[in-house]
């Protein structure tokens with residue numbers, strides 16, 4: 001019996017499947033971008049907490065990083081999805097469970113919080129590579145601790161850690177595929193849908209792979225521009 | 239006036255400063271020298287509160303550094319500091335380095351801050367380097383930008399922590415000339431340096447530190463021609479080598 005596989009690359013653009021892939025891509029980008037904004041903002045904050053003079057803040061920063069980076073993202077996503085709403089009490093949790101697109105919000109927050117723990121570690125490494133006298137030089141001009149971080153130390157450290165941040169930015173988009181496990185119709189989810197509908201999963205998955213690849217290359221190109229623009233003048237080797 | 243009264247400081251069990259007493263009057267230039275590890279840098283950092291200390295006190299115009307109610311940020315506004323390795327902000331141009339604190343701390347307009355910064359760059363002899371990044375400046379130029387950055391806050395006091403010891407010999411003079419100019423212009427200065435030519439020209443007093451103590455003090459002539467302790471004699475012999 002001839003079980004030869006008939007390729008049908010048309011599923012990648014034929015109605016409605018092409019539309020499904022596009023919608024999936026849209027959601028992947030939206031979740032990735034939103035999660036990245038959370039990760040960057042929170043990561044910088046947590047990374048800064050870890051080196052302040054206040055023990056309690058330092059402790060909080062360390063606890064955050066260790067908890068979030070040591071639990072698999074998939075488990076965290078399940079936790080936020082199933083248990084997260086209950087953290088707000090019974091009445092509120094019932095309301096939260098009725099929010100439409102809750103799984104999308106949970107993916108954004110879950111991936112954002114997790115990635116923040118990784119960004120925080122890079123930020124901390126950036127701070128550590130800046131010498132003590134540099135901090136003291138800022139303070140010696142009369143600037144406060146907050147001004148010191150805001151205007152000198154954080155902008156300086158971020159420029160030092162652009163390469164690892166590029167990797168994190170890429171990983172955020174790749175991690176959005178995990179959102180399909182809580183029913184988010186992002187790109188990977190859609191390629192599965194096409195398979196279910198047409199039995200042409202091979203083409204659909206290959207298509208999704210290429211789309212991820214193009215997305216990733218775009219991110220890298222974008223980060224190269226950022227790096228060129230912000231690289232510290234004259235620093236060797238970069 | 240800066241008064242240092244029975245200042246004692248420990249890093250853990252290790253005592254870095256032992257009963258340091260000193261008075262620096264307005265307009266004076268005081269040079270501090272001594273072997274590496276004798277506590278010179280730490281002393282400067284105690285004066286502007288960058289390092290806490292355990293005993294004694296420092297007062298700047300009557301304001302106590304040890305008093306927990308003292309606003310140290312406010313205090314530092316009037317004490318400029320220059321570091322051995324310049325410590326410019328590498329992601330900012332020379333001009334931005336100089337205008338940052340006046341704009342953020344003193345709330346000056348950008349225009350006013352830039353005008354002041356350009357005057358200062360002129361004064362330290364590099365008016366054409368305003369838009370250059372630190373990495374593209376020579377060491378001597380960087381240190382002059384750092385001096386301009388400190389002066390931009392219009393401080394009443396200036397502290398220098400070995401400002402020329404990271405410089406190539408040919409650049410030392412351009413920095414010292416700026417410092418001499420400042421001292422002669424009436425700035426109150428506290429300089430950690432081993433540049434004895436500088437000390438001869440402008441120092442009102444020289445302090446020699448060893449193991450956290452001021453073991454000798456006097457005028458340039460007194461110290462240089464007639465050191466009393468063996469440690470000072472050895473030290474002078476070494477730096478004159």
Ligand SMILES: Nc1ncnc2c1ncn2[C@@H]1O[C@H](COP(=O)(O)OP(=O)(O)O)[C@@H](O)[C@H]1O
Nearest residue numbers: 249252254272273274275276277278279280281
């Ligand atoms: N943050 C610190 N922690 C522990 N020891 C320190 C610290 N800073 C300086 N020291 C020690 O204090 C002593 C004096 O240092 P310092 O003031 O830098 O001396 P100097 O500037 O005269 O070379 C040295 O023995 C140094 O190792």
Ligand SMILES: [Mg+2]
Nearest residue numbers: 278279399400
């Ligand atoms: Mg020193």
